[in-house]
Amino acid sequence: MNELLLRNLITISEEHPYHRFIGVKVEKAAGGMCRMRFSPSENTLNMAGVVHGGIYYTVLDLAAFLASASLFADDQLTVTSDINVSVMKAVAAGEMTVEAKVLKMGRRSCFIDSRVFDRDGDMAAIGRITKAVLPFPRMREMLS
Numbered sequence: 001m002n003e004l005l006l007r008n009l010i011t012i013s014e015e016h017p018y019h020r021f022i023g024v025k026v027e028k029a030a031g032g033m034c035r036m037r038f039s040p041s042e043n044t045l046n047m048a049g050v051v052h053g054g055i056y057y058t059v060l061d062l063a064a065f066l067a068s069a070s071l072f073a074d075d076q077l078t079v080t081s082d083i084n085v086s087v088m089k090a091v092a093a094g095e096m097t098v099e100a101k102v103l104k105m106g107r108r109s110c111f112i113d114s115r116v117f118d119r120d121g122d123m124a125a126i127g128r129i130t131k132a133v134l135p136f137p138r139m140r141e142m143l144s
Contacts, residue, residue: 029067036063068133115127
């Protein structure tokens with residue numbers, strides 16, 4: 001995807017109401033990688049006072065999508081066909097970092113490793129995500 005369209009996609013992703021609710025801020029998406037941050041808030045904590053598992057799914061999947069977007073063509077889209085998330089640590093506070101890396105980008109499938117780290121750099125969750133690569137001619141129009 002060209003750089004201008006990718007920047008527009010990042011902006012649209014950050015401004016999505018659900019992502020704003022979480023507080024996602026994308027630092028970088030390029031070369032099959034993505035790095036973003038968020039801080040747990042009352043919006044993202046479960047009844048036990050730690051980050052809700054669904055929030056991990058969301059940020060891991062979003063980072064994977066943006067990492068893959070940096071590699072696909074301007075008229076393509078990737079959609080999640082499989083996601084497996086393992087939560088390794090309960091986190092209640094502090095800025096969290098999400099990093100995703102495309103492991104393999106094929107013509108029809110994309111495989112991504114996505115991880116969440118707490119403020120101390122300890123891994124809190126890991127996601128193994130498979131995305132289907134689809135033709136999507138409207139992508140250029142949507143992002144221009």
